[in-house]
Amino acid sequence: MRFEATEFESLKVDLNRLDEIMESHGLVRAGQWDYERVTYxxxxxxREGIFYLRIQGLAVEGDIGKHDAVIQLMTPLLGKHYYPHGVEYGEGEEFPKHLVTSCEKLLADVKKDAMNFAW
Structure with missing residues (x-):
């Protein structure tokens, strides 16, 4: 599921600030990055299963490996995990309403915080 109405695509944020913001909202980057992309x-x-809220971004300036980058955020995704195949983000998936509502609130909070540091 794509959260199109968030307008995350309009946000560019310094990587170090972005890491802090995401971590404060329970979104983890861990090892999910390369020199051009990040994933939180x-x-x-x-009860209904295991789900992942994912926010991705691309480096539009600098180098992620050097912690010196400006990240252009992308449309957030919600996916359902299926063992052993992985996470499915497809439009055919059904997501519990309470989970979608929680994710929408979380994304609004992340956006509000990120806008304070947006380029």
Whole structure:
């Protein structure tokens, strides 16, 4: 599921600030990066299954490996985990309403914080 209405695509944020913002909202980058891309995930283990909220970004300036980059955020995604195949983000997936509502609030909070540091 794509959260199109978030307008995350209009945000560019310094990587170090972005890491702080995401971590404060439970979104983890861990080893999910290369020199041009970052991915932040938050895992939800609920009665209906395991789901992941994912926010990705591209470096438009600098180098992620050197912690000196400006990140252009992308449209957030919500996916369902299927063992052993992985996470499915497809439009055919059904997501619990309470989870979608929680993710929308979380994304609004992340956007509000990120806008304070947007380029």
């Amino acid at each position: 995930d938050r895992k939800f283990e609920i």
